[in-house]
Amino acid sequence: MREHWARMIAMLTGAIVVLLSAGFALLQNPPGTPPAASAPAAVEMALDLQVVARGREVFEAQNCMRCHSVGGEGNPRSPLDHAAAGLDAARLRAFTVGSESVADALGRRTLAAKQAYQQLPAEDLDALVAYLQSLVQLQPGDELGDRGKD
């Protein structure tokens, strides 16, 4: 009988934890809330598609998707779909390599992690920034982005 109760409490604990985690996730992602991303203003840029393709390669090679997502692929916490909507190329580059100018926006730990990318060859960085800028233009229909959904 005691064993029965022990099993019950252990399983109940498991169920409570799963429910609690689900509650946690719902609290973080309240249903019905409009996704956070604002519709991007039309950005007119001349982008070299070859450079953009190279930028995507760098993006994948550097495992950017562990912390960022594009089009729902990758870590959904920090989507980059509309990163270029409010940031110009210089600012995008500053975020990418963790320059001191964006220290307030990123926080100490993230900044330190990003500074590793200062080692990237200059043309790879240029390509990466071009790729990020392309995201806004290449997905005109996807204005809501992926935030708030998964």
Added chain:
Amino acid sequence: MLRSRGFWLALYLGAIVLPLLVLLAGERPRPGGFWWDFSLALGYSALAMMGIQFALTARFKRATAPFGIDLIYYFHRYLATIATLLVVAHVLVLLWRHPAAVGSVDPRSAPAYMTLGWLALLAFLALVVSSLWRKQLGIEYDRWRWLHVVLAVLGMVLAIAHVLGSGSYLESPLKRGLWLTLAAFWLGLTVYVRILRPAWLARRPWVVTDVRRERGRSWTLTVKPDGPHPVFDYHPGAFAWLTLRASPWAMREHPFSIASSPMRPGALEFTIKELGDFTNRIGEIKPGERAWVDGPYGSFGIDRFPHARGYIFVAGGVGIAPLISMLRALDDRGDRRPMWLFYGNSDYERIVLREEIDAIAGRIGMKVVHVLCKAGPDWQGERGYVDAEVMRRHLPEDLDGLECFVCGPEPMIRLAERSLGQLGLPLARVHSEIFDIA
């Protein structure tokens, strides 16, 4: 002295729920979508549950007494297995919904915190597999003890490093501090159990004074304090961790019921059956050898129910060990309340402590019913198992006010509970100790 079960259950629930709620307090990271946040919450909760395991097995007498420490270990098996399944779920949900964020498993391209996470997963899986299937895998008990502690500490440290490295919800220094403190506390319990407590024991050596052969491949070992420290106070039915031919730090201690009567201070007796690597060598122990005794533990016994109208005892084989302590104490106290002992064995010649039990029964007026499952044709007594039919023939109609104590293998406990239930004794009056807690 005993706080209620409710108090400890509430504390337990708090220890599981609060670490997760802490993550919700204050500034939270951006939402990552339902499955993302669900998976991460599962990971954090599983880690909190893993931490609890260190507390469950730290042998806190006050916290374990209301439940019985045998049950706490039983619970530990289930809870740790469930926690490991949640860790697996944490990984699977991410692999399913966000494979790119998980990235490559290859440690050469993955960041360190991800590699540490994978290693933690492996450690936890190895922990569960080596414990649930220890005998099938042929892992010797003493080896397994080491493996278990090493894997548990390793898994915990790796998992904490993984959490701190990925840090998704632990961006604020306060939250990081709280989780680090919690982790340090759980791991500190290991330091207490494996280093500090043995150090305390090492200053209180014991010596073996007698090794006596009993029926049924069993031995009775007598130990006395080897120094000015007294034998601890214990209640009949308690158990202790015994270490022989090893240091208190060697993790070679084994739990055994104390068989002697607390009314006769100065020495402890353990009646032990040859059942495994350690117990098979008990007969080789010589008087004069060093022993280490960590006890007493457990809450199984008559002294929690001093006002019972009478007692029913049910034992299987060497499961008599904690019960003989109660019978000897009742004998020493001259207790004459109505008592019954149902004692299951394979055959008459292998009934452990048979002569002494019959002598005690004669003095205190206890009815002894031997139930043999492999008796020869000339056996006149009960045959088979201690079931409702056997009990009905010997117990009175009215079981009101009686308390029953059962010690034996799990199937025997279940059968006794069911049988007594059929005879009208409520389950709350049937107290049991699982014989094999290891």
